[in-house]
Amino acid sequence: MTTKARFPGANIIPIHGKTPKIHESAFIAPGCTIIGDVEIGAESSIWYNCVLRADVFTIRIGERTNVQDGSVLHCDPPRPGDEAGSPLVIGDDVLIGHMAMVHGCTIHDRGFVGLGAIAMNKSVIGSDAMLAAGAMLTEGKVMEERMLWAGRPAKPMRELSDAAIAGMRAGVMHYTENAKHHRAAVAECLN
Numbered sequence: 001m002t003t004k005a006r007f008p009g010a011n012i013i014p015i016h017g018k019t020p021k022i023h024e025s026a027f028i029a030p031g032c033t034i035i036g037d038v039e040i041g042a043e044s045s046i047w048y049n050c051v052l053r054a055d056v057f058t059i060r061i062g063e064r065t066n067v068q069d070g071s072v073l074h075c076d077p078p079r080p081g082d083e084a085g086s087p088l089v090i091g092d093d094v095l096i097g098h099m100a101m102v103h104g105c106t107i108h109d110r111g112f113v114g115l116g117a118i119a120m121n122k123s124v125i126g127s128d129a130m131l132a133a134g135a136m137l138t139e140g141k142v143m144e145e146r147m148l149w150a151g152r153p154a155k156p157m158r159e160l161s162d163a164a165i166a167g168m169r170a171g172v173m174h175y176t177e178n179a180k181h182h183r184a185a186v187a188e189c190l191n
Helices: 162-190
Strands: 011-013 033-040 051-061 072-074 088-090 101-103 147-150 155-159
Touching: 088 101
Parallel strands: 011 033, 033 051, 051 072, 051 088, 072 101
Antiparallel strands: 147 155
16 A cells, blocks of 8 residues: 555645655645655654654654644754754654744653744754743753753743653653544545
8 A cells, every 4th residue: 555545634745756655544634735855653643734844854753742733844954163053852652732933953762832822943852841832942952851941032930740740641642642543534534
Protein backbone atom coordinates (compact mmCIF):
# COMPACT_ATOMS: atom_id res chain seq x y z
CA MET A 1 0.00 0.00 0.00
CA THR A 2 1.35 3.42 -0.90
CA THR A 3 1.98 6.12 1.69
CA LYS A 4 -0.86 8.18 0.19
CA ALA A 5 -3.26 5.26 0.46
CA ARG A 6 -2.30 4.69 4.13
CA PHE A 7 -3.05 8.32 5.01
CA PRO A 8 -6.16 9.36 3.08
CA GLY A 9 -6.78 13.08 2.77
CA ALA A 10 -3.19 13.98 3.68
CA ASN A 11 -0.79 15.52 1.18
CA ILE A 12 2.45 13.50 1.22
CA ILE A 13 4.83 15.30 -1.16
CA PRO A 14 8.32 14.20 -2.25
CA ILE A 15 10.77 16.95 -3.18
CA HIS A 16 14.46 17.05 -4.14
CA GLY A 17 14.52 13.25 -4.23
CA LYS A 18 13.31 12.96 -0.61
CA THR A 19 10.02 11.29 0.29
CA PRO A 20 8.52 11.41 3.79
CA LYS A 21 9.06 8.16 5.75
CA ILE A 22 6.11 7.55 8.03
CA HIS A 23 5.78 4.50 10.26
CA GLU A 24 2.74 2.42 9.36
CA SER A 25 1.31 2.80 12.89
CA ALA A 26 1.43 6.62 12.81
CA PHE A 27 -1.77 8.63 12.36
CA ILE A 28 -1.67 11.41 9.79
CA ALA A 29 -4.95 13.32 9.79
CA PRO A 30 -6.69 14.52 6.64
CA GLY A 31 -5.65 18.04 5.70
CA CYS A 32 -2.01 17.61 6.74
CA THR A 33 0.79 18.40 4.33
CA ILE A 34 4.07 16.55 4.84
CA ILE A 35 6.88 17.47 2.47
CA GLY A 36 10.35 16.09 1.80
CA ASP A 37 12.91 14.72 4.24
CA VAL A 38 10.55 13.94 7.14
CA GLU A 39 10.66 10.82 9.31
CA ILE A 40 7.82 10.03 11.73
CA GLY A 41 8.09 7.20 14.27
CA ALA A 42 5.73 4.52 15.52
CA GLU A 43 2.40 5.55 17.04
CA SER A 44 3.06 9.25 16.53
CA SER A 45 0.18 11.43 15.40
CA ILE A 46 0.03 14.49 13.20
CA TRP A 47 -3.34 16.15 13.64
CA TYR A 48 -5.63 18.02 11.26
CA ASN A 49 -4.17 20.76 9.05
CA CYS A 50 -0.55 20.59 10.21
CA VAL A 51 2.29 21.44 7.82
CA LEU A 52 5.65 19.66 8.12
CA ARG A 53 7.96 21.08 5.46
CA ALA A 54 11.42 19.53 5.12
CA ASP A 55 12.25 20.93 1.72
CA VAL A 56 15.59 22.45 2.75
CA PHE A 57 16.78 20.14 5.55
CA THR A 58 15.51 17.36 7.86
CA ILE A 59 12.62 16.86 10.27
CA ARG A 60 12.83 13.83 12.58
CA ILE A 61 9.99 12.87 14.92
CA GLY A 62 10.25 9.97 17.38
CA GLU A 63 7.66 7.55 18.69
CA ARG A 64 4.30 8.36 20.34
CA THR A 65 4.81 12.07 19.72
CA ASN A 66 1.81 14.19 18.78
CA VAL A 67 1.70 17.38 16.76
CA GLN A 68 -1.69 18.96 17.31
CA ASP A 69 -4.01 20.72 14.88
CA GLY A 70 -2.74 23.62 12.79
CA SER A 71 0.92 23.44 13.86
CA VAL A 72 3.76 24.35 11.48
CA LEU A 73 7.14 22.57 11.53
CA HIS A 74 10.13 23.66 9.43
CA CYS A 75 13.95 23.74 9.46
CA ASP A 76 16.88 25.68 7.95
CA PRO A 77 19.69 24.29 5.77
CA PRO A 78 23.43 24.39 6.38
CA ARG A 79 24.99 27.57 4.99
CA PRO A 80 28.31 29.41 5.19
CA GLY A 81 29.00 30.24 8.83
CA ASP A 82 26.39 27.69 9.95
CA GLU A 83 27.54 24.39 8.49
CA ALA A 84 25.38 22.40 10.93
CA GLY A 85 22.19 24.12 9.81
CA SER A 86 19.04 23.88 11.90
CA PRO A 87 17.38 20.49 11.51
CA LEU A 88 14.20 19.91 13.50
CA VAL A 89 14.68 17.01 15.92
CA ILE A 90 11.78 15.88 18.08
CA GLY A 91 12.14 12.95 20.48
CA ASP A 92 9.73 10.33 21.79
CA ASP A 93 6.57 11.08 23.80
CA VAL A 94 6.57 14.79 22.95
CA LEU A 95 3.40 16.91 23.11
CA ILE A 96 3.12 19.84 20.67
CA GLY A 97 -0.02 21.90 21.25
CA HIS A 98 -2.42 23.35 18.71
CA MET A 99 -1.13 26.11 16.40
CA ALA A 100 2.49 25.84 17.58
CA MET A 101 5.37 26.93 15.36
CA VAL A 102 8.42 24.72 15.78
CA HIS A 103 11.43 25.70 13.65
CA GLY A 104 14.88 24.14 13.47
CA CYS A 105 15.08 23.28 17.17
CA THR A 106 15.52 20.19 19.34
CA ILE A 107 12.83 18.85 21.65
CA HIS A 108 14.05 16.04 23.87
CA ASP A 109 11.95 13.05 24.95
CA ARG A 110 8.78 14.01 26.84
CA GLY A 111 9.16 17.72 26.10
CA PHE A 112 6.04 19.88 25.83
CA VAL A 113 5.24 22.84 23.57
CA GLY A 114 2.09 24.71 24.61
CA LEU A 115 -0.74 26.07 22.46
CA GLY A 116 0.43 28.76 20.05
CA ALA A 117 4.02 28.65 21.32
CA ILE A 118 7.05 29.28 19.11
CA ALA A 119 10.41 27.49 19.34
CA MET A 120 13.07 29.00 17.06
CA ASN A 121 16.27 27.72 15.41
CA LYS A 122 18.85 26.03 17.63
CA SER A 123 16.71 26.33 20.74
CA VAL A 124 16.44 23.25 22.95
CA ILE A 125 13.58 21.99 25.09
CA GLY A 126 14.87 19.52 27.67
CA SER A 127 13.27 16.25 28.73
CA ASP A 128 10.11 16.73 30.80
CA ALA A 129 10.30 20.51 30.22
CA MET A 130 7.35 22.70 29.24
CA LEU A 131 7.27 25.76 26.98
CA ALA A 132 4.07 27.50 28.09
CA ALA A 133 1.16 28.40 25.82
CA GLY A 134 1.91 31.49 23.76
CA ALA A 135 5.61 31.56 24.75
CA MET A 136 8.44 32.28 22.32
CA LEU A 137 11.70 30.41 22.84
CA THR A 138 14.22 32.54 20.96
CA GLU A 139 17.14 31.29 18.89
CA GLY A 140 19.75 29.29 20.76
CA LYS A 141 18.02 29.31 24.17
CA VAL A 142 18.30 26.07 26.12
CA MET A 143 15.58 24.90 28.52
CA GLU A 144 16.83 22.54 31.19
CA GLU A 145 15.02 19.32 32.11
CA ARG A 146 11.80 19.65 34.15
CA MET A 147 11.63 23.44 33.76
CA LEU A 148 8.66 25.63 32.83
CA TRP A 149 9.49 28.61 30.61
CA ALA A 150 6.92 31.28 29.72
CA GLY A 151 6.67 34.71 28.10
CA ARG A 152 7.83 36.46 24.91
CA PRO A 153 10.74 36.03 24.99
CA ALA A 154 10.46 32.94 27.18
CA LYS A 155 12.28 32.88 30.49
CA PRO A 156 12.56 30.20 33.19
CA MET A 157 9.69 30.33 35.69
CA ARG A 158 10.04 27.27 37.95
CA GLU A 159 10.77 23.58 38.12
CA LEU A 160 7.84 21.37 37.20
CA SER A 161 6.26 19.23 39.90
CA ASP A 162 5.98 15.47 39.65
CA ALA A 163 2.21 15.94 39.20
CA ALA A 164 2.73 18.25 36.19
CA ILE A 165 5.10 15.76 34.59
CA ALA A 166 2.64 12.92 35.25
CA GLY A 167 -0.03 15.04 33.55
CA MET A 168 2.15 15.45 30.45
CA ARG A 169 2.73 11.71 30.31
CA ALA A 170 -1.01 11.09 30.60
CA GLY A 171 -1.47 13.50 27.67
CA VAL A 172 0.88 11.39 25.55
CA MET A 173 -1.11 8.25 26.37
CA HIS A 174 -4.38 10.04 25.58
CA TYR A 175 -3.21 11.20 22.15
CA THR A 176 -1.73 7.81 21.29
CA GLU A 177 -5.06 6.13 22.07
CA ASN A 178 -7.23 8.88 20.55
CA ALA A 179 -5.29 8.64 17.28
CA LYS A 180 -6.48 5.03 16.91
CA HIS A 181 -10.10 6.20 17.17
CA HIS A 182 -9.54 8.97 14.62
CA ARG A 183 -7.85 6.55 12.21
CA ALA A 184 -10.94 4.30 12.41
CA ALA A 185 -13.31 7.28 12.00
CA VAL A 186 -11.45 8.50 8.92
CA ALA A 187 -11.51 5.01 7.40
CA GLU A 188 -15.24 4.73 8.12
CA CYS A 189 -15.92 8.03 6.33
CA LEU A 190 -14.19 6.71 3.21
CA ASN A 191 -16.24 3.51 3.02
